Amino acid sequence: MENEHEQSRATGDLPTYAVAFVDALRAANVRLVGTLPESLLKSVYVGIDRAEDIRLVRVSNEADLPGMLAGAYLGGMRALMITENSGLRQACEPIARLSFAHHVPLVMVVSYRGDFGEPNWWGHNHAQVMGPLLDALRIPYRIVDRIDDLASSVEKAFLHADASQWPVCLVMTGECIEGGVA
Numbered sequence: 001m002e003n004e005h006e007q008s009r010a011t012g013d014l015p016t017y018a019v020a021f022v023d024a025l026r027a028a029n030v031r032l033v034g035t036l037p038e039s040l041l042k043s044v045y046v047g048i049d050r051a052e053d054i055r056l057v058r059v060s061n062e063a064d065l066p067g068m069l070a071g072a073y074l075g076g077m078r079a080l081m082i083t084e085n086s087g088l089r090q091a092c093e094p095i096a097r098l099s100f101a102h103h104v105p106l107v108m109v110v111s112y113r114g115d116f117g118e119p120n121w122w123g124h125n126h127a128q129v130m131g132p133l134l135d136a137l138r139i140p141y142r143i144v145d146r147i148d149d150l151a152s153s154v155e156k157a158f159l160h161a162d163a164s165q166w167p168v169c170l171v172m173t174g175e176c177i178e179g180g181v182a
Contacts, residue, residue: 114130
């Protein structure tokens with residue numbers, strides 16, 4: 001594992017939310033992050049990519065992420081997926097298959113594209129369908145909007161997923177996204 005000097009050098013130029021996010025992953029013993037990168041968490045990807053103790057795997061389609069997490073889980077590794085909330089629509093079939101048929105716990109982190117303050121017209125429909133989609137899949141979710149809540153939210157997500165043998169989702173907004181606002 002990196003020493004403190006190497007960690008600060010790797011995260012020194014990153015926004016506070018990204019440093020806190022990478023620290024939360026380390027505290028939760030996350031070793032693999034699968035993602036289809038997007039702009040609201042862009043500094044998180046840089047921080048994870050620089051971390052020598054967490055592997056970042058980029059995919060070309062969000063539907064690939066749940067299978068990657070299931071394989072990591074079955075291999076005894078803590079892993080999570082990060083995507084924009086629109087990626088949930090793309091990943092519905094593998095999420096449903098792994099949860100309903102096999103009770104595989106998955107921890108998902110999504111950025112809250114379309115939250116209040118969204119400046120892009122195309123982002124609003126992402127927010128309109130995210131909650132109903134998670135409810136339809138019976139996936140519990142929590143909105144995380146404060147940096148101080150990141151570490152406990154990530155750890156609680158893993159505890160809940162492991163105990164329930166079911167997916168959970170953390171929705172990032174507020175202080176926990178690029179620019180610190182939605």
